Amino acid sequence: MCKKFLTFLALIVSTYATIPDYVPTELHDWMISMRNKCIQEAQITEADVDTYVISNNAQPMMCYMKCLMREARWMTPDHQVNYEVIGTMEFGDMKDIVMAALEKCKTFTDGKEPCETAYNFNVCLQQADPVHYFLP
Template sequence: MLIRLGAACGCVLLVLPLVLSISEELQELVDMLHNTCVGETGTSEEAIENAKKGDFADDEKFKCYLMCIMVQMACIDEDGIVDVEATIAVIPEEFQDLAAPIIRKCDTQKGSTPCESAWLTHKCYYNENPDGETMKICVLFVLCVGFPASMCSLEEWRAMGAPIHKTCVAESGVDEVLIEKANSEKVLEDDEKLKCYILCLMKQSGWMVDDKTIDVETVVMVLPDEMKEKATPVVRACGTKVGANPCETAWLTHKCYAENGPNAYVLI
């Protein structure tokens, strides 16, 4: 069965406070895709984790896992030829400007077998890095698809959040110093641009309903695993801190997160 996750589910597969939020229904599809491809190929979870760090094992099972993921997403045919435009289409909209040139440039990296072609193409996605580490989110995206959102690490969570950070800085005009202060000192200044930056993050991530209410369980769902135990009770206790406007509501809620769970608070 083909799972055209991007087209069927609004081009949102992950994580990303990172960033991206996904519904419970979509998470079930994601888990099924991962389990199907691990079951079919027998690859190890270790090989998948290592690939997120750039270590693509020269292992037939892992190569065929990548092939399986792309087949299930209708991004490659049985001969190992990548459908470039279909691959771009399943990338969340926030990442497409960053990912599309890489995907088009890599096209299909042909190997001796269809599985090797999928593997070589993914290596190309990872290694084509003209704009720094954040370009590697193309591969993190595909490899994190196979896991619950929380199983992507904080580092990966940050990397995938980079495009949203850039968008929201531009939209709000916030001073990066205020974001750095929020992370280093857990102090969120009473600054309108910072408030609206936080609102932008939460809207881009799908964590606010109608600019008024925090979707608490969606926030909890996308927390990185190492933060989940400490952060979940804080997120639930804070709920929505209502302010005079949507920007202030987002800011007050984040202030609650930072004040009540400083060791688990990160502002991307």
């Protein structure tokens, strides 16, 4: 019983540790929920996400990004970036950071398929603000 609890506690601590300090705490549970769902859907591991570098365009990671964008409603059902929804979301103290990067990515290159489109958008966001970019 104690071993299971410690494993669970380690999972929670490691998950919260992946969220940068500048992300408002009210967004943490939402991000963790998306992360858990999309890790399963993309059939990757937490280590894959935690050690990810943006130059890696492996299909599972690109599809993880698509899942995150879809779950956050940042991507429409027809796989377009949903700038309207992103612009109206509550980001707390991150609002200016997100909007500045978003403004630079309104003309990124669509991919040949939805996962690649999500990846290309994330590459743009990372290039627009490498200091604040992260994958939950």
